[in-house]
Amino acid sequence: MRRTVAALLRKDVLLELRTKETVPAMALFAVTTFVVFHFGLNRGSVSGDLAAGVFWVTLLFAAMLGINRLFVAEREQGGFDAFLLAPADRTALLVAKTAALFAFLSVLELVAVPAFALLLLQPSVWPALPALVGVLALANAGVAVVGTLASALAIQTRARDLIAPLLALPLLIPVVLAAAKASTPLLLAAGPGTIAARWPLILGLYDLVFALTAYAVFDFLLED
Amino acid sequence: MRGRVGLLGHEPLLYRDLTGRENLDYQARLFGVDGARVEELLERTGMARRADEPLRTLSRGMVQRLAVCRTVLHDPALLLLDEPLANLDPAAVEAVEPLIGRGAGRTRVVTSHDPGAGLREADLVLGLRGGRAVIAAGAQEVTEADVRALYR
Amino acid sequence: MYGKGLRALSLATTVVLTGAFALVFFYAPNDADQGFIQKIFYVHVPMAIVALCGFIAGGVMAIAHLRTRAQKWDMRSYVAIHLSLILGVGVLVTGSIWAKASWGHWWVWNEPTLVSFLIIFLLYACYQPLRFSIEDPERQARYASVFAIIAGAFVPLNFLAVRLAQAYTHPRVLGTTGGSLPGDMRLTFLVALAGMVLLFVTLWKYEMTSKHAAMQLRALRRKLAGDEAPVRAAGRSAAPAATLHARPDTH
């Protein structure tokens, strides 16, 4: 199992490094969206709940690009068939794809957080950073699990580019909600406040519930 | 059962943006096969020199040779081959023969569109028409004309 | 045989639901704060509760489908979700009317239950498009079941998140559970809820009977006509393929 996950993950990262199809597009999209928000909101800087909202909505839509592309190579170049021929646990594919999406999101945030701090955020990002990284990690886990599920559900349909976001967006509303609520006190103009404990708890619960659900149902998406 | 079958169909089941060696390395890890086996196969199919170029830059014949490597990578007991020699030049056919040909020492199920060549290789012949077995006999008992009659 | 007991069930539904509406208008007192407008409560809330339970029941039936591979469970799950979606439209429209009457706006964001319901409705609105865009009937059933399970798990989680997000900043404007109601209002509410549950079960059985009859009909046609009169191509649809030729259960 661990060997298979490592092999799959290594292959995904290698493919991304070769094609550079997903992560650069996500990062570029996020930065462009910040610029769009600047003009759309007609303000030079944001803070507090507005900052949290702009930041998380942008990340969510950027994540959607990655979710759309997650299984495309498997579908179009026979990756699913090759994987199913191997004597490997199918859950390994779920774990590897979730890990890959988590990694892609983390790299995206390495670009998006500095860009946000530079372009839009009014207070300094440094004092908020440690707590923000924690919130990002919890939210990424939820987005990665649900995104992998939605992507796997959508990839075999004829209208996959439409189905994946239609499925993933409502499913991810609680993540955006909790993450935005958690980051609001971090991004206050007067300097970071403390996070109410229930938001990280909600994120953790969400991650747990969907990790278990995904583990239970993912096999059924693969057999053919 | 899975893991003892080698499948070679119309699709190579390899990633176009990875090199041959990377593709086979990945497959080797999936099957838990030693990396030395990859090098051995690349050598035997004459692909060692071009193994570090992405698949999309290779000719179809070369991709087919890599697909043959993938098929026999884990030393399967049963081979399912659909037109295994498609796009291969005579030298390549000779190179893959000991891997997927008669001499490979594996049970093979081959579908072919060339009755003559198919008959020369086979022990048993199965002719299907409309989903029903019309011919099912030893290869000696079946002539090329019998097979051609299926398509009339 | 889904038609069995359908008559008794329809009768019970009619009696209870009519009785409930009679109680609403002739027995239950006007609400002290909201007055007559509060009567919307007795149709809006039972509908919402039944729709949510229907979604979750669809998820449970989907689990049964994936376990047994029996096509009938996919059909049951489909009908439950389909009916809940129809009720969901009613929930959103009546909720909106209530909001307009109480607060002067057609939609308010500070009522967490209604907002959660909207999110869930939007999610389930993808159910039919998802089914529709998968052609192979076996895969369509399998993927639909996976969706139903994921969405079923999402329902309570979403309620928790949205509720927490607003419970502390806004006072609860409307009691949406029967818990804090005075006795006569509570009785009315419970009867209305029972009527709505009966209505759901009746309609579910009704639709299952119809689907089952169509299925039998198609099988009969195949038997009678054999190859000469092929079954009319039904066109692609989001509904489960109505055939009696279930896949062999050995897998």
Next chain:
Amino acid sequence: MPALPLDEAGKYVAAAYVVFIGLILVYVAIMATKLARIERELEELNELADRREPSP
């Protein structure tokens, strides 16, 4: 907000209940078309059966 007077509130309450009844009626209409299709198919089948085994 003070309670709406009855003549105002009545309209909204009536609207809500009309929506509920309307939904059920629409559903009945949909099911009616399905029933009609079943009836038509049954008729066809009946004719088919007659043609195959002409009754004496």
